[in-house]
Amino acid sequence: MNDSRRAELAARVARVTSRIASAAETVGRNPTDIALVVVTKTWPVSDILLLHELGIRDFAENKHQEAESKVAEVIGLDLRWHFVGQIQSNKATRIARYADMVHSVDSVRVTERLNLGAHRHERSIDCLVQVSLDDETARPRRGGTNWTELEDVAGAIDGAERLRLAGIMGVSPTGGDASGAYHRLLEASRMVTAVTASATVVSAGMSADFEDAVRAGATHVRVGSAILGQRSALR
Numbered sequence: 001m002n003d004s005r006r007a008e009l010a011a012r013v014a015r016v017t018s019r020i021a022s023a024a025e026t027v028g029r030n031p032t033d034i035a036l037v038v039v040t041k042t043w044p045v046s047d048i049l050l051l052h053e054l055g056i057r058d059f060a061e062n063k064h065q066e067a068e069s070k071v072a073e074v075i076g077l078d079l080r081w082h083f084v085g086q087i088q089s090n091k092a093t094r095i096a097r098y099a100d101m102v103h104s105v106d107s108v109r110v111t112e113r114l115n116l117g118a119h120r121h122e123r124s125i126d127c128l129v130q131v132s133l134d135d136e137t138a139r140p141r142r143g144g145t146n147w148t149e150l151e152d153v154a155g156a157i158d159g160a161e162r163l164r165l166a167g168i169m170g171v172s173p174t175g176g177d178a179s180g181a182y183h184r185l186l187e188a189s190r191m192v193t194a195v196t197a198s199a200t201v202v203s204a205g206m207s208a209d210f211e212d213a214v215r216a217g218a219t220h221v222r223v224g225s226a227i228l229g230q231r232s233a234l235r
């Protein structure tokens, strides 16, 4: 069972990696400039261990409770945890205990709580501002700041002692035009690099559209089902 799962994951990792490389090459980018973050939500820790053996080092979760329990089970393994889900501010201090990069910072309040948690646990955390790519009428909304909030949140992260403003993140609108959305995201990236020149991370692209995201300039793609398979529950 473990052997067949290992073979399945190995084949899918190889396939996704080569698709990232081809998409990068079509626009003259270096494939090594793009980080593959594997989203393991709903999948067991045994899959994380297999993926780690296959060389994956960046893992993402979108719910605090699930993340916290998985993190506890793989302590000591050299890997980076990314938090990509919506953050309730009462959970932010606890997320600060394990997250190396938080992709989904979308308010000043969450920024303050993450900074407090980072202080408490004597850590520093890379933060991305999640920018909304929904048009005004979109339902369901995928979260993120609007254009006016973007600078406030970027400024708050930049001014927080234990947080580093690393860039921006976007979730493409359901059923929408991904390349138009990614064009807006790159505009947001320019606003944020004007605050901090080193904040060059652009987290964009999921299983359905990571090649579009790479061609548009993503530095981090967040891939779940194309590697792990379809999740049983809709999440």
Ligand SMILES: *Cc1c(COP(=O)(O)O)cnc(C)c1O
Binding pocket: 039, 041, 062, 084, 085, 171, 205, 206, 207, 208, 222, 223, 224, 225, 226, 235
């Ligand atoms: C689940 C999730 C992903 C990965 O989605 P797939 O379609 O399974 O690749 C990426 N980003 C966020 C924010 C997610 O919640």
